[in-house]
Amino acid sequence: xxxxxxxxxxxxxxxxxxxxxxxxxxxxxxxxxxxxxxxxxxxxxxxxxxxxxxxxxxxxxxxxxxxxxxxxxxxxxxxxxxxxxxxxxxxxxxxxxxxxxxxxxxxxxxxxxxxxxxxxxxxxxxxxxxxxxxxxxxxxxxxxxxxxxxxxxxxxxxxxxxxxxxxxxxxxxxxxxxxxxxxxxxxxxxxxxxxxxxxxxxxxxxxxxxxxxxxxxxxxxxxxxxxxxxxxxxxxxxxxxxxxxxxxxxxxxxxxxxxxxxxxxxxxxxxxxxxxxxxxxxxxxxxxxxxxxxxxxxxxxxxxxxxxxxxxxxxxxxxxxxxxxxxxxxxxxxxxxxxxxxxxxxxxxxxxxxxxxxxxxxxxxxx
Numbered sequence: 279x280x281x282x283x284x285x286x287x288x289x290x291x292x293x294x295x296x297x298x299x300x301x302x303x304x305x306x307x308x309x310x311x312x313x314x315x316x317x318x319x320x321x322x323x324x325x326x327x328x329x330x331x332x333x334x335x336x337x338x339x340x341x342x343x344x345x346x347x348x349x350x351x352x353x354x355x356x357x358x359x360x361x362x363x364x365x366x367x368x369x370x371x372x373x374x375x376x377x378x379x380x381x382x383x384x385x386x387x388x389x390x391x392x393x394x395x396x397x398x399x400x401x402x403x404x405x406x407x408x409x410x411x412x413x414x415x416x417x418x419x420x421x422x423x424x425x426x427x428x429x430x431x432x433x434x435x436x437x438x439x440x441x442x443x444x445x446x447x448x449x450x451x452x453x454x455x456x457x458x459x460x461x462x463x464x465x466x467x468x469x470x471x472x473x474x475x476x477x478x479x480x481x482x483x484x485x486x487x488x489x490x491x492x493x494x495x496x497x498x499x500x501x502x503x504x505x506x507x508x509x510x511x512x513x514x515x516x517x518x519x520x521x522x523x524x525x526x527x528x529x530x531x532x533x534x535x536x537x538x539x540x541x542x543x544x545x546x547x548x549x550x551x552x553x554x555x556x557x558x559x560x561x562x563x564x565x566x567x568x569x570x571x572x573x574x575x576x577x578x579x580x581x582x583x584x585x586x587x588x589x590x591x592x593x594x595x596x597x598x599x600x601x602x603x604x605x606x607x608x609x610x611x612x613x614x615x616x617x618x619x620x621x622x623x624x625x626x627x628x629x630x631x632x633x634x635x636x637x638x639x640x641x642x643x644x645x
Contacts, residue, residue, distance in 0.1 A: 297335050298627040302544030304328045305630050309551060326368060335627050336401030353482075355395040355505045356403065358438060362390060362426050365407040373415050373424060384418055387425045393436045394504035398482045406475040406486075410440045410498055413471065417444030417496060436504050441497035447490040455488060529553040530575040530641055535565045535591065536607065537583045541626070545578065545607070548630045554637070562586030562594075571599040575641050578624075578633070581608035592619040603640035 304327060311320050366386055373384045414424050422443035429437050447455070456476040479486045483503055490496035532554050536542040539560070546556045557574075559565035562583055577595060581588040592604040596619070605622045621640050624632055 293334075296540075297331055299540040299544050300331050301328065301335075301627040301629065302541075302548055304331065306544075306547055306551065322367075329364065329368065331627070333401040333404055336399070353397040353399060356398050356400055357395055358393060358403075358436060358502070359390040359428055361400060361403055362388070362407060362428070362438065365404055365411060366426070368404070369408055369411045373411060377415070377421065382419070382421045384415060384421050385423050387423055389425075389427045391427075391429050393428050393430050396436050396482070396484075396502040397505045398502070402478045403482070406478050406500070407438075407440070409471045409475050414440070414442035414444060414496070417442055417446075419445075422495070430504075431501065434504060435501040437502075438500045439497055440500070441495060443495040446492045446494045446496055447488070448492055452488055452490055456486075529555055530637060531573065532556045532637075533565060533569065533574045533577045534558040535560075535562065535577065535579040535583075535588070537561060537580060541580070541607075545633070549633060552630065552634055562588070562591035565591060566594055569595060569598070571602075574602065576603045576605065576637060578605050578607050578636075581606050589619045605636050605640065 304324060308321075308324055311324065366388070373386065377384045411424065418424075425439070425441045427439040427441075429439075431437050456472050476486055479500060479502075484501055486498060486500045488496065488498050529552075532549055534542055534545050534549070534556055535558070536545065537560055542558050542560065546558050549556045557568060559568055562579070563586060565577070565579070577592075579588040579591050583591075586594075588606050588608070592606070595602055595604055603621045604619070605624060606620045607624050607626060607628070622636055624636060
């Protein structure tokens with residue numbers, strides 16, 4: 279199990295690198311779209327791709343936390359009505375486009391009342407509602423109606439009903455539907471979708487119930503406690519979250535170090551877009567060859583690199599230039615060995631504004 283965990287963490291790191299390239303290129307595409315004045319026709323699709331990529335990154339982070347036995351969540355107040363509308367848009371190709379291509383009509387109806395916010399992780403709750411949508415579509419092979427309702431019950435709980443007019447379920451199926459590996463889809467199903475959804479809802483201190491009759495459709499009812507006040511801010515390095523501070527007012531000289539060409543190239547293009555001068559190195563050894571004191575205002579370096587880690591590179595750089603800011607870019611979560619060597623940490627995948635915030639903090643605010 280330990281070996282499997284280590285292998286999984288390695289795969290998660292590689293996926294974070296891939297998502298860094300994807301999200302970086304999404305940001306570059308958004309800039310080009312703005313310049314071409316095509317925002318009305320293209321921006322919704324770009325934003326949907328961006329949301330999907332960010333949810334993928336959040337899922338990988340959740341997997342990393344699980345492997346580390348770190349289940350602590352940093353929840354924030356969320357509007358369930360906004361989140362449901364996002365999920366309907368996200369799944370539109372599945373419930374609208376594909377069925378119509380097959381001559382099937384599925385419609386979506388909503389009655390989304392103004393309900394209190396709930397505390398939760400948006401990416402995980404999106405996973406729940408997207409899974410319910412996909413299941414509902416599969417339960418309506420001849421078409422039908424998918425409906426969402428939000429309301430507050432007598433106990434003050436925030437409730438969501440997700441119903442369909444599909445083939446329904448027997449009592450036996452309903453009793454087992456949230457069990458891992460239980461599926462009615464044969465080889466096409468994994469039996470993990472509703473089991474995972476059940477676990478996510480429980481993590482959010484909520485409940486999920488099902489009511490159904492064969493031939494009469496199915497309704498899932500989810501309840502969550504309302505958010506009470508603002509949650510305490512998480513004790514994290516400010517670099518990890520974008521701030522409202524303005525971007526760096528002028529270009530700076532930057533060295534980017536990463537053994538992955540795609541990440542190296544994407545970070546360079548994002549920083550160049552912000553007006554900075556950027557050099558890049560494919561290894562710690564190459565970075566030390568290129569480095570001379572005073573040549574760079576800040577260094578962004580990957581953590582996990584062959585022969586020399588980002589922490590070891592930061593230590594060597596600060597031996598020559600103690601005041602040089604070094605920010606770690608990492609797809610790993612176990613970076614404790616680097617904390618004393620670097621000035622900040624950015625988790626992959628990151629965005630352009632997070633890079634700008636790091637520059638603002640470590641170059642300009644500290645000068």
